[in-house]
Each structure stands twice: as structure tokens, then as C-alpha cells.
Amino acid sequence: MRKEIQNNLQYVDVLNEWNPFDLKNGSYETEIADVIQAIHELDDAGKLAKRIQTIYEFSFEKIIPMRHCLKMADDLLFIKANESCSI
Numbered sequence: 001m002r003k004e005i006q007n008n009l010q011y012v013d014v015l016n017e018w019n020p021f022d023l024k025n026g027s028y029e030t031e032i033a034d035v036i037q038a039i040h041e042l043d044d045a046g047k048l049a050k051r052i053q054t055i056y057e058f059s060f061e062k063i064i065p066m067r068h069c070l071k072m073a074d075d076l077l078f079i080k081a082n083e084s085c086s087i
Contacts (some may be wrong), residue, residue: 005082011036020056020064031055038057039076042084 015032038051049069057063 003083007079008036010079011039011076014079015072018072020068021060026053030057035076039080043076043080044076045070045073048077 012032017027034055035052042048053069055062
């Protein structure tokens with residue numbers, strides 16, 4: 001399996017576990033797809049955190065505190081960095 005696909009699956013797992021609004025069955029498929037796209041576009045944790053906050057706010061009309069978005073951005077960019085460091 002290509003490394004990019006493996007990383008995308010890791011992103012999905014991490015984002016599904018997050019469940020920022022404590023929904024019973026998650027139901028974040030659209031948001032997860034948008035966040036994965038943002039991960040591929042951005043390398044700055046602050047910018048990615050803002051994008052994550054905006055994506056979820058648009059869908060749920062609730063704001064996730066920036067500190068939670070920044071933690072998620074750091075976790076996701078850690079996965080991305082490990083992809084670029086591997087052979």
C-alpha cells in the first residue's frame with residue numbers, strides 16, 4: 001500500500017477518535033475529508049488549526065476551542081512529518 005494512502009487512513013483514525021462534539025456515531029465524514037485536504041495543503045500548525053476550526057464550525061455551527069484544534073493539528077502534522085522522513 002502506498003505511504004500516502006496509509007497516512008490518509010491514519011488521519012481518518014485520529015480524526016474519528018477525536019469526536020469534538022461527542023456525537024454517538026461520529027458522523028464526521030465530510031469534515032474529515034476536508035481536514036485531510038487541508039493537511040496536504042498546509043504545513044503550519046496554526047493555519048491548520050484555524051482551518052480545522054472553520055471546517056467544523058461551518059458544519060455544526062459550534063466553535064471548537066482553538067487549543068483543541070491546535071492539538072489536533074499538531075498530531076496530524078506529526079503523522080505527515082513522519083511520512084516525509086521515511087524512505
